[in-house]
Amino acid sequence: MTLSQGRHYLAIPGPSVMPDEVLQAMHRPAPNIYEGDLVETTHTIAQDLKWVARTVGHVAMYISNGHGAWEASLANMAQPGEKVLVVANGRFGQGWGEMAREMGIETEVLDFGMSAPADPARIEEALRADTERRIKAVLACHVDTSSSVRNDVPALRAAIDAAGHPALLAIDCIASLACDRYEMDAWGADVTLAASQKGLMTPPGMAFIWFNDRAAGARTRPLSRYWDWAPRANPEYYYQHFGGTAPTHHLFGLRAALDMLKSEGLEQVWTRHETLASAYWAAIETWSQGGPMRINVSERAARSRAITSVHLPDGQGERLRLWCSENLGVTLGIGLGREPREDWFRIGHMGHVNAHMVMGVVGVLEAGLRALGIPHGEGAGDAAAQALAEPAQALSRAAE
């Protein structure tokens, strides 16, 4: 018997909360896949996906998860025997590199640990050392979901340019797109990856690659028709958008999600995530003042606005997480890529998320800390509320 028998809140770092509009749009009969609504809808989705990533380049849509997008990006950027430079700030950066190696691509991994962003100087140095220009691409996560570290993409671009190296800059925005500010063209990314189930608020099952003309030109035809981004981005026939049957229901869901983002406005979406993240930070920093809880990433600029990784030692992290899930109606994300895993948990605050959802998690964690007798500073609820009050008031004023 518990206090959890209401609308459960899944606050993990993806899949995020699916809006009713998205689920409704997916609850429909199968459409004709050769003509009509679906074809029109697909075209508008492609346009609006470019709007979300702030690019005038190309976009390829895949029926796959984010790992599929990793493989697809590699298949188009490098042949077996060629090389990529991997920027790692957590498990997902490492995973992208592992995938490259399984595809026969050589990797050089720059590991920046799990609590700090990449140091552009080391990237520049590595590229300068590649005098034979064997490195075809620099792979980096905008945000690594496992650590909640956020990299400075323009700084990565600057490092490549400073080295005068032709490598493509490929950015994994799976955890950040439509949450953290991201401007593909202005920031100089050549390739961008994302998936449906985070900031895009649609069930897992689709992934996306945006690429600019430079990346299109650098492409060596992959030994895979499925991953080849060229026909998907610029198809002659409709079915080539998806290299076969279209993901009909996902497309209608995604259309609804994009409508919501467009209606809110991209700058507004980013500000909302920024503000809500700051409420979590205020709460956790308050708890930190009277106990062992810590935010993983100390530098504010290097923190994801969509995920917060939290350290709570002696297995208390997992204990608190489980207790809130079973008793209070919130499921937080498990630690990933850390040892011991039980000392970490992660809060997802991406996509369809508002002040009520965030303040509820702060309140639930407060109740959990008290119920489990975990030492912590007082007043986290007030601190989080204060973090929302001022910007919310400002936003509200601006709207008048």
Added chain:
Amino acid sequence: MTLSQGRHYLAIPGPSVMPDEVLQAMHRPAPNIYEGDLVETTHTIAQDLKWVARTVGHVAMYISNGHGAWEASLANMAQPGEKVLVVANGRFGQGWGEMAREMGIETEVLDFGMSAPADPARIEEALRADTERRIKAVLACHVDTSSSVRNDVPALRAAIDAAGHPALLAIDCIASLACDRYEMDAWGADVTLAASQKGLMTPPGMAFIWFNDRAAGARTRPLSRYWDWAPRANPEYYYQHFGGTAPTHHLFGLRAALDMLKSEGLEQVWTRHETLASAYWAAIETWSQGGPMRINVSERAARSRAITSVHLPDGQGERLRLWCSENLGVTLGIGLGREPREDWFRIGHMGHVNAHMVMGVVGVLEAGLRALGIPHGEGAGDAAAQALAEPAQALSRAAE
């Protein structure tokens, strides 16, 4: 531009939040209304409705709202020219009495204001004075939705018995059923009323009357086939359950809602509401210590476990309510039956509600108070969390 673009929480005193299970169950083709699933489902619903009200008596189901149930109960309990005694603790008690008068039934109204429960002594006195036994029924709200006052039903029963009066005791449980503890048979209620959209977590459109054998015997055949409870409770043909076509989709939704209640357990449902209400009380009492906010009902035993009416003078109540709705993702209930209305708001915490939803409202109100510069005591979030932590821990322990 706001912080509200997530799952909006409608925290009004009904309709309450509809569980996904209920909405899913209603998203289905029309069923045959003469045989099959629907007929079986209706039978199990009737049984389980008795379980919810803790009675072995009869239950009549209506396609109507709660006001329909008022009219139905009156049609079966009193003829034009007869009399009822109305116990009022707010607008809904008054409304039931007004409806009686429009039906030509004489009323005697005992008004206990909007912040205190009924005084049984006055009821006993009124009944004793009715030496001609013209009063056919005593009408009382278990909880009046407008004021959040909760009456002591066994005490009402005792008052009637002490007066030795044959009047039926009719209780409006529209706002309390499946939230506040209610035991129709043990407490001596003869007639009970409820509707679908509050503790029963189903969209508005159905209402219910339970009646015991004594009430069945006292019934004078009403000048209405639609409201007549006899064929509905004990139909010869299926269609008589609803005096015509059954409310097919509501029935499937209600079945899902009853399944959830049965799976949780009625005692557990009551304890959950009790505990969650105590978190709101703790928060508001904390705010009260540093500002003008007050809970309407001061006596704990007389407070609804499903609604809390709050006073915040100088129009600040409505201002806060609107601000939270527009900016933070929570819609609270407006003041009802108070002047000026803008000095009041009401929080619904009925039905499908858990710790996360409640703590989120506490956090949102804290942010709103700060954003609007309304004076208030500090630490409401901590106080509410403390109110949950101890019982939740106890519940959790008991479950092991």
Added chain:
Amino acid sequence: MTLSQGRHYLAIPGPSVMPDEVLQAMHRPAPNIYEGDLVETTHTIAQDLKWVARTVGHVAMYISNGHGAWEASLANMAQPGEKVLVVANGRFGQGWGEMAREMGIETEVLDFGMSAPADPARIEEALRADTERRIKAVLACHVDTSSSVRNDVPALRAAIDAAGHPALLAIDCIASLACDRYEMDAWGADVTLAASQKGLMTPPGMAFIWFNDRAAGARTRPLSRYWDWAPRANPEYYYQHFGGTAPTHHLFGLRAALDMLKSEGLEQVWTRHETLASAYWAAIETWSQGGPMRINVSERAARSRAITSVHLPDGQGERLRLWCSENLGVTLGIGLGREPREDWFRIGHMGHVNAHMVMGVVGVLEAGLRALGIPHGEGAGDAAAQALAEPAQALSRAAE
């Protein structure tokens, strides 16, 4: 094991098939009932309901089924002790009269059997005989669902006028609205009744009464607040639309249904029903040529365009109906108001119905007749197809 494991078609005379758009619109969180979308939606529904009934009069919406609308109409048209003239062509006409008697209203019933429309001369005669003008209203079904007989409403009006009688003309369009042509104002009906679950394609749970100024003026204030049409049609406060809590989810469903009707066009809706009905008639008349099956109503003009009652003696009707339901994926309506019931079945072809659905039923009945060895004429499928081909071709040509 059967051939029925696909999308089952419920072809009963209501509830009809609910469009996906309607069910989707109902699959949504509870709305605020005091402001916002719901309030706007309700206003547009009231307007469009008048459009459907072709009236500039008033419309009252009820949370009830069709029987509730009967009671509501009576409550506003006649007091206990007053009188109504009941035109009966089946069980539902009779039922409306029974309801009047239970409300203490005197009835004079003109019974025209179950296979023919009302004879206006008998109505005129009855009204002329009412020299004291005790008859307050003439009650008639436009179509009686039990018999599928359709009355000639303008002829009823003419009969009343010819008698120079002030009685209101009240028409039950529950089974015909948005199926058969109906023009309330042009045809001189004073009061019209309908419900949500037939031509309006929304689950059972709402009913409607339209009334003109003459009926409004004739109203004697009813001894019921729930049925009183005045505040519902012209409310001061929103809640008065429904005499209490609004049927939130039904309203959103009904809005979607009205959108579909408006998009198709009312004349087109009527023509579609007319044409589809003619396909059923062609099929049954073909079967009739070689066996005992008969359409109940022989005169074409007197046949409903939404229901067809069919006679198949010796219990073969029910046997065929059950066999198709269990084995072939179609559920037809049972006989109603006939003895023996097993010699009759009814086909619903109302609301969300197209050529495929109708031709499928024709094919299924053909298979059933063959499987059960029931004698019947050959070529019903061809005859039904021919009935569709010519008008469909014409419609198609007109659209070019």
Added chain:
Amino acid sequence: MTLSQGRHYLAIPGPSVMPDEVLQAMHRPAPNIYEGDLVETTHTIAQDLKWVARTVGHVAMYISNGHGAWEASLANMAQPGEKVLVVANGRFGQGWGEMAREMGIETEVLDFGMSAPADPARIEEALRADTERRIKAVLACHVDTSSSVRNDVPALRAAIDAAGHPALLAIDCIASLACDRYEMDAWGADVTLAASQKGLMTPPGMAFIWFNDRAAGARTRPLSRYWDWAPRANPEYYYQHFGGTAPTHHLFGLRAALDMLKSEGLEQVWTRHETLASAYWAAIETWSQGGPMRINVSERAARSRAITSVHLPDGQGERLRLWCSENLGVTLGIGLGREPREDWFRIGHMGHVNAHMVMGVVGVLEAGLRALGIPHGEGAGDAAAQALAEPAQALSRAAE
């Protein structure tokens, strides 16, 4: 203005009609992807997928469409530079071969045209000629969706065995699984492919590969982690089932679809498809007697039970198809892989399909032929009904 304003029937060869149960199951909040329901559900799905394919082997699930399954199967069966033997009876067989070539795999294509099944003797001959054993696999569609030709899988197995060749037998059952009888183990297939959107009645977005121990042993580790079937079939960690994030909503939909299949029984599912197909054949053969319409595949045993490709020359095929779609509520499949395309159409009768749906299409085509003045034999509806009546009666008798 048309006769199509009802429940539209999409009778294309996939995506097929999604049952309400499947769409309902997908209309739910995102689940936790690390523990709980989803994990349990995935395990039962894997088991039941083996039941559907009648194998005790392994099954790998992919987030992809059917073309993805082609690529996945090839990636596990052959390296670049190795060879496969392609059995083609239409565009999809050819397409699988093209995909192999794009992956650097050499192909030998045996083309059997588009109206006849594969001749096992030619396969045996080709394998005997491969004295160096360079052919790693024989690829064949059980049913080619473009032509509706069905191959005799046991005969293919026998041909390979007769040649004494070690090549794997890989069967594309995308269009046939859970429609046509298929027994992977008993028939000696080593590898089987399918996708979610046909007999499995779930939206496009998942594909499946079953493989036996022999195929598992023959696998050369592919240069792709995404397509590698080994970790998907036998994962150490849950996420390996899908090589990353699970397709959460599809899994719940697929679970519902499998429940329906299990409840009906696999033999019953096959018999239902066989019987319904025979009704289409009877109708078309009747039309053929008086006009130019022809079933593509003349030999009954070589006809798909899930798709029927139909020839109607002089562009009348497409004209009829469009007319039925716009006017009568049925959308048929376009011709695929034929010239001129406008002389062909295809009827999908796969998955969630029953007698009503089929007979409705027969009736609609009859109406279309008449409306467009296309010559055709009379009595198709009667012939189709007769084809259903006898088996349906037998089935019904057997169930008693």
